[in-house]
Amino acid sequence: MSLKFDPDDSLLNASWATVLLSERDVAGQVPVNFVTTSAISLRAACFGDNKFERSAAEKCLSNLIAVGYRRFDIDLYWSTEVRQWLLCPVSIPQNMHVVTASPDATPTSTAAVSEGTVTAEPDESSDRLLYELGPYQCSDDFDLPDLLDVFHDYFKVTNSDLVIYLRYLSLNLHVAADPTSPDKPASTVTGEELPIGTERASYVMKDKLGSYIYDPHQLFEDRRDLNDSWYGVDDAYKPIVQYFTIEQDAKGVQSTPDGWPNPKFIQLAAERRMLVEYGSVDPQLDDYDLSEENEVIFSPGYLTTTVQVSAADDGSGDSGCIYNADETDIASVNASWAISNRIPLPRNLSDDQTLRYISDLVINLTACGITPTLNDTLFGDTADNTPDPYRNLTLSSSWAWAANQPIDPTVTSDSADSDDLRCAVMDLPDDGHWHTANCSMTRRAACRIDDQPFRWTLSTDPLSYADAYNNACPRDGTAFAVPRTGLENTYLYHTLLSQSIDLIDPSSDDPLLHEVWIDFNSLDVETCWVTGGPGTTCPYTSDPDQLERRTVLVAAVAGIVICIIAALTLFVKCNANRRNSRRNRRVMQGWEYEGVPS
Template identity: 25%
Template structure:
């Protein structure tokens, strides 16, 4: 029976072969949004996630089969997972099942029906936090590259399983194998994630380092709660997971309660070390969000949100669940949304009541609205499949206009691909305050001209919003100045299709070495010239070479050879 856990971990490892994938368009959206936010501290990023208890275990049971959809959730970009973790005061182990197993429980693969504190639960003994970590490790192994790495958060709610007096003995495990399941410390429970965990020690090391405060990240890191930018988190420190204990209902008065150790505090974050805001969606919050979206308070509200709050999580509930619209708006207001409602109502008629309980159906419905940057349906596939290498002053022919859609402009709905040659207004960002934008009222430029020096006022530069709050501030500026959309921002995929970069039309894709036509000519010209010269010399040598045997070749070469043989031919072996 001890082999049963090993079989499940082997299944997790083999799942990497058949790992689900995002569509090419959403893959581009996910990667480009991550790349443009690389300067932003991780506490300011807008992510999306769900409560595993409400949407998975409460519906499917606390069993290993309930994790079938976890690989798909990771693959489509779910970054935040909230999880209840229970301390069993009899076994002194952490477990996922909210109810204790009876003392006669064995390592049986079959789920067990349990009744505890007025609720019925279906629990499997093999479902542990270690199994969830194994799925996460498998996902990280398959995405641990500059192109695919992303930032995951595990939010833990600590709870106790407390027993009435004189009843705890019936829950003391009699099987040694069963008693060995689970971990007795929090740090051991997440130890299998290894060096992928971003720990409080890593944070202290970053804050004590001499990392220069430059770019947009410097603006958001002006307080003592300085956090590493996404690029340092992923690509310098090679971390992938942050584990945050967001609530604790542990009974500190009980002698059997769990005591947080120093090792725990060196591995996991607690509210005292990582200030976290977890709100529940309601009308007041949504009204404030709409004010930001509509630009009712132009600059101060955006700065206040970003400078005064960190890790802004927002959960829904059955009384105020997310719709497609509220979900998208909350993300654009800088919240990291967590699905926590047990019921969802879909606008599409093909979603019936039974499908509403499927996590896959929920993400099919909400995933297109999960990005603060791009408008839904963008970037449009099929219009950006030609690399631009020559930037001329002339507008291309009408037949070629669609192929020139390699530059990104801002519409009311978000980022959209546009014709690089179209003259639009362009966005200039304050170099010391990324929520302050200036748009020259009387000037319109093509993208190829907007990035050039001198187009923006002093103290401003042509760039793009790197955070949802910055995007809202830019849209509010356009509306307040009564200017038309679209507006150029500094983002394009000119050099490599679907690799969106900032820095003007010559910015290089970090994932692929690119060579323009002019560069290719410069690279091959010397070799080509040398090759031509060698060919000419060989040709001349063949034509002009003169030797006795060659001058007589056409008329009497046989005679010359015969005379030579008569004079020099020997019989026998020369002495």
């Protein structure tokens, strides 16, 4: 039986659909290589107990998808015995005598493998066997197609524009150990032992998810003629061209040697949902020719630029932050596919303190333009059994709104102002996170310089939101704008801090001095945040009730809208020289922390 997308019901919460949708949409035209996300090692999150059971893996992967992880590092093991890509590090025994334990037998952690005999137990959740192989317990016939079935089912049930999010896979290739020697390194695989034809990982990926994958060939074709690809769609789906190099031939055809499409193009125009790369490849597979694999899978490391980062004891970044006040050119701020290296977990802390430390680090890395990667099994438990700590961390990778924001005008206690809480400001005491505000208030406005992502200035006069859009920005080449990524947000925040105290003062009690308009509003539909000024319409529907019904219904069924817990009030400092806020306290500590379930 195929595995399904089947997360825990407790994770299916649509309360914060607006947060996810608005953050996805505001970054929708930034090339995907500059959009940070949340990444996790499947080995650590689902198999940290060395138990590779199909039903548990189904639940674990479903939970990780449901709580919002977008990128998965997956370890695959080629078994020369069963000629399959397994999730278990040891090959499933073939042509050996299997001693089946009684159903109520207590599992052991060590295999009884000797002289051609192996112990197995019935898998209580299926009709399969669970083999005891050294330190591992492995379901028979648990392989790559099973894993992809979960993604396939998830894609089928999340086919609304409101809930489509890109996923990324990084496949690390290994050789499965011999079942008679499960603790010893695997042998080198050569010649006919190597995968061929339909056994190749690329074939399996194409067979299971081919219609959902944006592949290397599509990227090559799109890059060679931008006029007919990324430029040939609706304006809302076109990329922000300042992020990549553009060349033009004598016939006027534009191309790019290094550009990537933006999420809106991939998700909504090309109707694709996934990108796949090879990560690491073990020396035992040196003869495996990956050049034949590039039909649907990118070459090793193509979607990865590892950034060596380190962290202080409080979870703030000591080094590796991509933000640099002295560098504002895209060519100098190399954040393309930036992903953190593994950060060791702190010692001598309680579970709650450890989770808060990691959360602060995730917040910090995201603000620095780096995708944080979780490579550890949290507190010795996997996400099928205890998903809450894993959920708390992926929530920390959200970068835009402050705690309890955006305020829902329909439930605010101040009914007199409820209809006007439809515009967004950057709040400096919240270290650059966003708040809803009355659109008729007067504030200064954030202005982007020459369409450059990391160059900002501030309007000199305070105006209402509508007037700010029309004539706030001080000179030619500047325009009222909104940050579209965590790194853009950090650059704007630091730009504002550098302004004269007469214009900006984060320590002031006067909102005029610590709030700044950004071009983001929900004036058309209260649950739909858009950029482009007060006249911009919601791209999904003009009926607010319909939008709300669709958002809640699809999210509840699909389980992909995450509850952003009252979180992320302030950024932690990106560098040691980050300015203190009004309260002279460490930032991003004020979120409603759930702690580690007992």
